[in-house]
Amino acid sequence: MAINPNTAWPNLHNLYLAASGGGKSQAIKQNKEIPAQGARVVAWDVDEDHNVRHFDSRPAFARALLSACKSGRGFRIGWAGAGDVGTFEWFCQLVFAALDGRVKTHVLIEELADVSPSAGKATPAFGQLLRRGRKYGAVIHAASQRGTEISKTVYTQCSRHWVGIQEGVDVDRMARLCAVPPDLIKGLKPLQFLYKEAGKPPVKRQLNKPGK
């Protein structure tokens, strides 16, 4: 079970929303709030976009996560096996159990729409991670290309929204969901985002060109 609850942790969850090639994975990689060294990072990374140690067997992933937590040091571990909803629920349950409220754990979730059965309620284990993870140090970084297909819970539970290029039909809905002006969204290019913290005006962020 997750240990050492600390209700003082603020909500630092991030939601990255952009069409394919918009720069979601890059926005996570270039996010300076994830330290390059020493951080606890665990990723749902079926397409292997991230620089983490990948596993495709449940027992091997669970063992690696457990021993990484016991080590007391940072780690970068990712799931790159089956990408179905049931496996995602297993992943979320395991990640929740690995949390320790004395330290942050960055949880990267790539292509959330692929493991979202509906735009309604979040699935149970993912919902638990979203709602209860914060006080155990979780910082979620969830990326999705189809913002209309993910649970509303995700929008309300993430205090930081990153809005990148959108398909035309999605602009107005995204503008409403993230409280940013539609014209600002229409002016975006790949690797550009409107970064919106709850209660603050949006700020334009330009990512670096990815290296090879």
Ligand SMILES: Nc1ncnc2c1ncn2[C@@H]1O[C@H](COP(=O)(O)OP(=O)(O)O)[C@@H](O)[C@H]1O
């Ligand atoms: N290693 C790389 N070298 C050069 N260009 C890259 C590399 N990775 C990504 N890109 C480019 O950066 C942009 C953003 O990519 P990415 O962050 O993967 O988008 P998304 O995750 O939103 O689909 C794309 O235009 C992509 O072609």
Ligand SMILES: [Mg+2]
């Ligand atoms: Mg990506």
